[in-house]
Amino acid sequence: MVGFTVYWKKFWGKQPLNEGQEQPLNKDCSMVFTLKEIKKATQNFSQKIGRTSFGSVFFGKLPDGKEIAVKVSSDMGQQAIEEFLNEIDLLSRVHHKNLVTLLGYCIGESGQHMLIYDHMSEGSLTDHLHGQRGLSELNWKSRLKIAIDAAEGLQYLHVCCTPMIIHRDVKTANILLDSDLNGKLGDFGLSMITMDRKAPIDTLVAGTYGYLDPEHMRTGVLTQKSDVYSFGVVLLEIICGRKPIDDTLPEEEKSLPEWVKDYVGINENPGKIVEIIDKKMDGNYGMKSITIVAKLALRCIDETSSCRPSMSEVVGELKEAFMYEKVKLKEAPVAKHK
Numbered sequence: 001m002v003g004f005t006v007y008w009k010k011f012w013g014k015q016p017l018n019e020g021q022e023q024p025l026n027k028d029c030s031m032v033f034t035l036k037e038i039k040k041a042t043q044n045f046s047q048k049i050g051r052t053s054f055g056s057v058f059f060g061k062l063p064d065g066k067e068i069a070v071k072v073s074s075d076m077g078q079q080a081i082e083e084f085l086n087e088i089d090l091l092s093r094v095h096h097k098n099l100v101t102l103l104g105y106c107i108g109e110s111g112q113h114m115l116i117y118d119h120m121s122e123g124s125l126t127d128h129l130h131g132q133r134g135l136s137e138l139n140w141k142s143r144l145k146i147a148i149d150a151a152e153g154l155q156y157l158h159v160c161c162t163p164m165i166i167h168r169d170v171k172t173a174n175i176l177l178d179s180d181l182n183g184k185l186g187d188f189g190l191s192m193i194t195m196d197r198k199a200p201i202d203t204l205v206a207g208t209y210g211y212l213d214p215e216h217m218r219t220g221v222l223t224q225k226s227d228v229y230s231f232g233v234v235l236l237e238i239i240c241g242r243k244p245i246d247d248t249l250p251e252e253e254k255s256l257p258e259w260v261k262d263y264v265g266i267n268e269n270p271g272k273i274v275e276i277i278d279k280k281m282d283g284n285y286g287m288k289s290i291t292i293v294a295k296l297a298l299r300c301i302d303e304t305s306s307c308r309p310s311m312s313e314v315v316g317e318l319k320e321a322f323m324y325e326k327v328k329l330k331e332a333p334v335a336k337h338k
Contacts, residue, residue, distance in 0.1 A: 031088075031092065031102075031103070031104035031105060032104060032105065032106070033104045033105065033106040033114075033116055034106065035106055035107075035108050035109060037106075038060070038070060038106050038114060038116070041060035041061055041062055041068060041070070042058045042059065042060035042070055043060075045058045045070075045072070046058075047059040047060075049069065049123075050123065050124075052071060052173070052187060053187070053189070054071050054073055054074075054080070054083065054084075054115070054187070054189060055071055055072045055073040055074035056071070056072050056074065057069050057070065057071050057072075058070045058072065059119060060116075060119075066118075067118075067119035067121070068103060068116050068117065068118065068119050069116070069117045069118070069119045069120065070106075070114055070115070070116050070117075071114065071115045071116075071117070072112060072113075072114050073112055073113040073114070080113065081113065083189030083190065084105075084113040084115065084189070086188065086189055086190075086191060087102070087115060087187075087188045087189050087191075088102065088105055088115070090165065090188045090191055090193075091188055094156075094157075094161055094165070096152075096153060096156045096160075097182075097184075098149045098150065098152045098153030098156065098182075098183060098184050098185060099153050099156070099157075099184055099185050099186075100117050100118065100120065100176055100184045100185065100186035101117060101118040102115065102116070102117055103116045103117060103118065104116045117186070118178075120176035120177055120178050120184065120186075121177075121178060121179045122176075122177035122178060122179060122181060123176070123177060124172065124173050124174070124175060124176050124177070125146060125150075125172040125173075125175040125176075125177065125183065125234075125238075126171070126172035126173040126175075126237075128177075129172055129237060129238065129241055130241075130243065138281075139281060139284040139285065140281055140284060140285030140286070140289065140290055140325060141285075141322070141325045141326070142181065143238045144238075144289065144293065144318065144321060144322050144325060145181070145183075145322065146175065146177065146181065146182075146183040146238075147183070147234070147235060147238055147293070147318055148183075148315065148318045148319060148322060149175075149182055149183030149184065150170075150175045150183045150184075150185055150231070150234070151231065151311060151314050151315045151318055152315055153183075153184065153185035154167060154170065154185065154227055154231060154311045154314075155311040155312055155314075155315050157185075157191075157227075158197075158224045158227070158310070158311045158312075159311070159312060161193075163193040163194055163195045164193065164194050164195075164197050164224065165188075165191055165192070165193050166191060166192050166193075166194065166201075166222060166223070166224050166226065166227055167185065167188065167190075167191050167227050167230075168190040168191055168192060168206055168207055168222070168226070168227070169187055169189075169190045169191075169206070169207050169208055169211075169230075170185070170211060170227050170230035170231050170234060171208050171210075171211045171230065171233075171234065171244075172234055172237055172238075173208075174186050174187040175234070190206045190207065192222065197224070200221040200222065200223050201221070201222040201223070202220055202221060202222075203220065203222050204220070205217050205220060207226075207230070209245060210233065210243070210244030210245040210255075210256075211229075211230040211233050211234075211244055212226075212229075212230070213225070213226035213229040213230065213305065214229075214303060215229075215303065215304065215305050216229075216305075223305055224310075224311070225305035225306070225308045226305070227311070228300050228305075228308045228309065228310070228311060228314065229300060229301055229302075229305070229308065231300055231311070231314065232257075232296075232297045232298070232299070232300025232301040232308075233256065233257060233297075233300075233301060235293055235294075235296065235297035235300065236256050236257060236260055236294075236297045236301070237256065238293075239276065239277060239278065239290065239293060239294055239297065240256060240260065240276050240277065240278055241278030241279075241280055241281075242256050242259075242278075243256065244256045244257070257301045259276070260276050260294070260297075260298070261298065263275055263276045264276070264294045264295060264297075264298055265298075273287075273290065273291055273294055274287075276294075277290065285325070286324055286325050288321075288324045289321040289322070289324040289325040290321075292317060292320060292321040292324070293317075293318065293321050296309070296314065296317045296318070296321075300314065
């Protein structure tokens, strides 16, 4: 506890990572919650609403009525402590409408680490895409809006923050949704910062299987383009409604990135792309819009990182696709799948 307090006081004096942040850096003790406060808010951790790599997540409500989510670490090891400190360090100093809001932290009597966030009432994007909450039947326009939200969050980390932040664990499980279905990027335990936006970082490979940049896995070299690769997989997941890796499928279809390459190409016709689109959307999408995003996703997952677009380019193309979806340009009818 003494060591943690020294560390905390040390980085309270730092300047914010981002330029032009939306909220002032909190320099008092308002982020520190007592265990008594957390137990009262969560009714002694009675309502579990999820689980992450960090630990279990519990619903709570503060005395003023504000709803919160409390992540409780299930690991007391050094790596878990480092991720805990890393997340507090980053999220206490960066603020954006498409990043989750960290309200504070708590260390329990037994040394358990807890992180307290705004409650995201609609859970994660992965919950919905894979049938746990029912959003799998939302139309393409709604999915695309969530993708733009997450992309803008990543763009902010890569472009607007100084030093730059590389998320390192971009996936649908870390895109959280509020009551209005606004997407917010969360879970910064593995994130890294770098002063040089162009210099690669030699580091141990970390992240989630299925979303990991193959070039980073081969070389150990990390750049912001590793986040772009992961986001490309997220786009494919949104389009296809499939998990990145599905061992229940035939060998040639297990890997989502590999499977879609046979259907989406520079000169492919829309008839091929239709075959990979999530059938739960029941044809409720514009082909021009969805084709733009499918081809963008393939560029994001290029084996060579230098060939991938930047997150600023990704945001621009997603917004172009969203414009086509909004205006609903006349297109040939899309056959509905049964």
